Amino acid sequence: xxxxxxxxxxxxxxxxxxxxxxxxxxxxxxxxxxxxxxxxxxxxxxxxxxxxxxxxxxxxxxxxxxxxxxxxxxxxxxxxxxxxxxxxxxxxxxxxxxxxxxxxxxxxxxxxxxxxxxxxxxxxxxxxxxxxxxxxxxxxxxxxxxxxxxxxxxxxxxxxxxxxxxxxxxxxxxxxxxxxxxxxxxxxxxxxxxxxxxxxxxxxxxxxxxxxxxxxxxxxxxxxxxxxxxxxx
Amino acid sequence: xxxxxxxxxxxxxxxxxxxxxxxxxxxxxxxxxxxxxxxxxxxxxxxxxxxxxxxxxxxxxxxxxxxxxxxxxxxxxxxxxxxxxxxxxxxxxxxxxxxxxxxxxxxxxxxxxxxxxxxxxxxxxxxxxxxxxxxxxxxxxxxxxxxxxxxxxxxxxxxxxxxxxxxxxxxxxxxxxxxxxxxxxxxxxxxxxxxxxxxxxxxxxxxxxxxxxxxxxxxxxxxxxxxxxxxxxxxxxxxxxxxxxxxxxxxxxxxxxxxxxxxxxxxxxxxxxxxx
Numbered sequence: 001x002x003x004x005x006x007x008x009x010x011x012x013x014x015x016x017x018x019x020x021x022x023x024x025x026x027x028x029x030x031x032x033x034x035x036x037x038x039x040x041x042x043x044x045x046x047x048x049x050x051x052x053x054x055x056x057x058x059x060x061x062x063x064x065x066x067x068x069x070x071x072x073x074x075x076x077x078x079x080x081x082x083x084x085x086x087x088x089x090x091x092x093x094x095x096x097x098x099x100x101x102x103x104x105x106x107x108x109x110x111x112x113x114x115x116x117x118x119x120x121x122x123x124x125x126x127x128x129x130x131x132x133x134x135x136x137x138x139x140x141x142x143x144x145x146x147x148x149x150x151x152x153x154x155x156x157x158x159x160x161x162x163x164x165x166x167x168x169x170x171x172x173x174x175x176x177x178x179x180x181x182x183x184x185x186x187x188x189x190x191x192x193x194x195x196x197x198x199x200x201x202x203x204x205x206x207x208x209x210x211x212x213x214x215x216x217x218x219x220x221x222x223x224x225x226x227x228x229x230x231x232x233x
Numbered sequence: 234x235x236x237x238x239x240x241x242x243x244x245x246x247x248x249x250x251x252x253x254x255x256x257x258x259x260x261x262x263x264x265x266x267x268x269x270x271x272x273x274x275x276x277x278x279x280x281x282x283x284x285x286x287x288x289x290x291x292x293x294x295x296x297x298x299x300x301x302x303x304x305x306x307x308x309x310x311x312x313x314x315x316x317x318x319x320x321x322x323x324x325x326x327x328x329x330x331x332x333x334x335x336x337x338x339x340x341x342x343x344x345x346x347x348x349x350x351x352x353x354x355x356x357x358x359x360x361x362x363x364x365x366x367x368x369x370x371x372x373x374x375x376x377x378x379x380x381x382x383x384x385x386x387x388x389x390x391x392x393x394x395x396x397x398x399x400x401x402x403x404x405x406x407x408x409x410x411x412x413x414x415x416x417x418x419x420x421x422x423x424x425x426x427x428x429x430x431x432x433x434x435x436x437x438x439x440x441x442x443x444x445x446x447x448x449x450x451x452x453x454x455x456x457x458x459x460x461x462x463x464x465x466x467x468x469x470x471x472x473x474x475x476x477x478x479x480x481x482x483x484x485x486x487x488x489x490x491x492x493x494x495x496x497x498x499x500x501x502x503x504x505x506x507x508x509x
């Protein structure tokens with residue numbers, strides 16, 4: 001009844017994915033290699049994004065002057081989608097990992113920096129004064145007063161950033177991946193009209209990210225901010 | 234306090250103007266500083282202008298795109314047309330589906346697993362599917378924009394409708410308000426606190442989908458995303474920068490002016506924001 005070339009049956013999608021799973025190039029399963037490559041990019045981009053984002057966010061939160069300088073830049077650059085920046089980085093860095101990871105890092109950076117600075121700026125100044133009076137050093141105040149206070153904001157930033165980074169990495173893989181990655185797999189299949197692999201890849205995308213969220217973020221939140229009683233579970 | 238006084242003082246307007254100018258100045262200041270140092274290092278030769286063109290070169294490219302070729306306007310008109318078609322479709326369909334799902338528990342529970350699976354698919358991942366099912370043209374882009382915005386609106390409308398006091402609906406029904414009247418006079422105003430932020434969020438999502446869709450659809454000629462994508466083939470970095478800056482500015486403007494105004498005209502005027 002429906003065009004099976006464009007809307008393949010679920011069983012066929014599953015069958016194609018299994019074929020890809022068992023197909024091997026250089027001793028590794030093709031499907032798993034695609035997933036692992038994408039996850040590796042996500043991981044590297046997350047590390048960089050969180051590190052830089054936290055640094056800038058904390059500086060922005062602590063100093064009014066830096067905040068005033070950086071806030072307009074963040075406001076203007078944040079709404080630019082990562083995929084729009086991709087051509088620029090392709091020209092600068094070529095196809096493949098450097099471009100994808102850099103654009104992913106940029107995507108991760110903004111929500112983290114923005115939320116961290118909002119969190120730190122929202123601190124109750126009396127707490128800082130109390131800690132100062134009791135003889136805490138500045139670095140101690142940062143770690144024991146500011147960070148716990150801003151933890152909810154920072155986690156929100158990281159959660160948003162991770163989702164954004166994931167989307168961006170998939171998108172940039174469409175146009176900038178050399179030969180591996182889930183995004184590349186989907187795009188390549190679409191170019192050859194292999195609808196089953198396209199649908200299968202998209203289901204895999206949704207599943208992978210759900211796994212990351214359920215497996216990493218939710219337990220981590222339970223152990224930290226929920227345990228500290230900062231959000232209602 | 235001071236705000237109140239200002240409205241009575243004769244020079245109040247000039248003071249407010251000064252405040253506004255100061256705010257704009259503060260917003261522009263970092264860009265001027267960065268632009269200045271960027272320009273100087275390009276002039277001295279620290280930066281290679283072939284890979285990172287100076288601001289003056291970007292401005293010149295902007296000028297020639299607008300006044301000599303007239304290309305930028307056409308790109309923008311096409312992009313905005315697609316954006317608003319897709320966005321309005323998303324709002325209408327999203328509010329209707331959200332209302333139906335919000336009112337009927339059985340239908341909602343039937344569809345909610347499907348919805349939560351669909352919402353976790355990144356919008357950009359729809360594009361390959363749309364490309365093979367709907368072709369490589371503008372239809373794909375508009376559908377991608379629609380899909381980018383619709384889920385957020387559905388979810389928020391469901392939440393909004395469910396937050397409406399059951400008694401209010403019953404009272405309205407008893408008094409003979411039915412169908413569309415019930416929707417327009419009772420349900421929509423009462424759930425606006427939820428729907429309005431979703432409208433703001435989703436235009437951002439639509440904007441992203443638009444850029445992605447235009448870059449990936451091969452058969453369209455015009456569009457701001459296409460402009461950036463095509464610049465790659467000529468290694469024309471200046472055009473890319475013009476495109477990126479315009480995407481950034483328009484993204485902010487869409488959010489800050491259009492929908493912020495709408496929010497002010499409705500929610501804030503009716504004093505509903507304080508209720509939350």
